[in-house]
Amino acid sequence: MSRRLAACALLLAPVLPGQTVRTIVDNGPTSNRYDIVILGDGYRDVEQARFDADCMTFAAALFQKEPYRTFSRYFNVHTVFRPSRESGADHPDANPPIVRDTVYDATYNTGGTARCLYIRNTSQALADAALAPANEGRVLVLVNDPRYGGCASTFAVSYNGTSMTEVQIHEMGHSVGGLADEYWNAGQRWNGGEPGEPNATANSSGSKWSHWLGSNGIGAFQGCRYCEFGLWRPHDNCLMRNLGRPHCAVCSEALVLRTHRSAIAIDQPQPAATTVSVPRPSRQTFSFTNLAPQSSNAAITWRLDGVQVASATTSYALDSTAVSVGRHQLEVEVLDRTPFVRHDPTGLLRQVHRWTVDVTDARPDLVVTAFAPSATSFAAGGAIDLATTVRNAGTAAAPAHEVAHFLSADQVLGSDDVYLGSVSVGALQPNQSASPGRTAVRIPAFVQPGTWYLGAAADFAGAVGESDEGNNAHLVPVQIGQPACGPVLELRDPMLWPKDHKTLHLASLLPFAQPTVTSRCTPGDTYLIVWGASGRSPGTPIGGYVVPLNLDPLSELSLSFRGPFASFIGALDAQGIGRASFPLVGVPYVGDLDTDLAAVVFAGSDWRVLGVTGAVGLALRQ
DSSP states (O other): OOHHHHHHHHHTSOOOOOOEEEEEEOOSOGGGSEEEEEEEESOOGGGHHHHHHHHHHHHHHHTTSTTTTTTGGGEEEEEEEOOOSSSSOBBTTSSSOBOOOOSSOEESSGGGOTTOOEESOHHHHHHHHTTSSOOTTOEEEEEOOSSOOEEESSEEEEEOSTTHHHHHHHHHHHHTTOOOOOOEEEEEEOOSSOOSSTTOBSOTTOGGGTTTTTSTTOOOEEEETEEEEEEEESSSSOTTTSTTOOOOHHHHHHHHHHHTTTOOSEEEEESSSSEEEEESSOEEEEEEEEOSOGGGOOEEEEEETTEEEEESSSEEEEEGGGSOSEEEEEEEEEEOOOTTOSOOTTOTTEEEEEEEEEEESOOOOEEEEEEEESOSEEETTOEEEEEEEEEEOSSSOBOOEEEEEEEESSSSOOTTSEEEEEEEEOOBOTTOEEOOOOEEEEOOTTSOSEEEEEEEEETTTOOSOOSOTTSOEEEEEEEEEOOOSOOEEEEOOBSOSSOOTTEEETTSSSOEEOEEEEOTTOTTSEEEEEEESSOSSSOEEETTEEESSOOOHHHHHHTTOOGGGTTSEEEOOTTSEEEOOEEOOSOOOOSOEEEEEEEEEEOTTTOOEEEEOOOEEEEEEO
16 A cells, blocks of 8 residues: 555544543642542443542542551542543453453453453553643553453553452552562462562561561561562561552552652742842742641751751741852751651652752843834734844843743733744843844744734743843734635744743653644645654655655654544644644654654545645654
């Protein structure tokens, strides 16, 4: 089959149904929480209420089980529901075998163990989990099947029957706590070295958990990790051996330490910035919310330049007149003395937050004093010139900074505005002005016609501490008209900082791009976005046009329209706009890669090509 015919066949393939994302336990910002995501498999669209109820039942049970109960404020729980076409899971060991069409392809008898229930479509599960506010790899899957079962690896999977909560909490012991199973197969003997799990040892003395020996029922009991002989567990009958039991002290300690790798007691420190400018004369209060449970008897200590200045409270007021002008280091330390942990070899329970404090006698004040576009009426998709003048109205020198240009639907600069680029301004002495020259910008084609505000904002990134942060922007009303028919492909770029919208850093938690197709004259027709890394020339012919991409394996991957490419095909809305999202999760690649995106617009009825866009570069970097 030719590449062109293959692409057309993919266009006609069924698309996965949409998903619903919810947060059912919200204890605070995901930046400092242990975020759990629950997916559902084998739930049809009419069974979403059952999925929601199962999730709530599990969450309620989880936070009644120690140590989750004591440290409940450290957790958020999110759910992502994508319906399956059929209920249940595969039963390959049934006679005859049972096969269900489910979104994550859950199956019993994984690895030949009848009760081992796990999923096979892990790429789709990873992509869906990434739709939650955060997940950090803590992903659970509830399977809508009454047959007892569960297993854990990358995902913690369990059935949703009567023992669902206990099975899932047990499986979380593996995926979250790195714990071993503490049951065994008769006659099996361990012949390896020391296991890596904290609750299994090849040493019959139990020295691995010597700090717990003789208390809380902790000893050395032979039999665990599927071996009857040669391995010892810390407790005779822990949840990692039998359901309905509590976690033993050794397992609880491991779970608490793992939790503290993602969330610490020092929550929502204020100021949020880690570098703070404090002018004389003033007082600056530093504070935080203490997540450590009351039973932890946490010790709080504040230090300025390494010298203790206060203790026991969650706030400290710095008097700028009591310290010298210049840079200082302020830190707060919280030592969580929870009884759940007796051995903390890497110091996870001793947590520190630091601020760099610049005490000054004066501060700069950057103001855009003049801002003149070359026109105040123009079409979307066109280019105009901008002239900007910035003055330092403060009493201290301002370092070099960036002036951002943007479009706003109102007169308030916000993250939903459209970024147009920036221009550099050098260092400015007090009362000094600078005009970096006229700058050409292009107005995106996806901008809706009407009245907008074209603006310039000095130091939008907030890199310069100023005496007045509220006077950095200057806006001019403009009229924007309809663009040409198109089509045009652009990367939508909201006013988030730092700006790097044409580069995806894959080491970040969720690298994300927003390719947007604009074809004003063909609303309701179909757009298709293609991705490639083999250059733009000679391109790929299609329907009398040439797509400026050379097709390659990445192109075939993007034309699967699965996972991160689910929105690479769709219908243009009433304004002729198609908005795609591109979360690069689970996409294989090796090394830094320069890629391109291009789009094709088809007539919705007969797949006749109406036009192709130019290519847009997208760099992938570590």
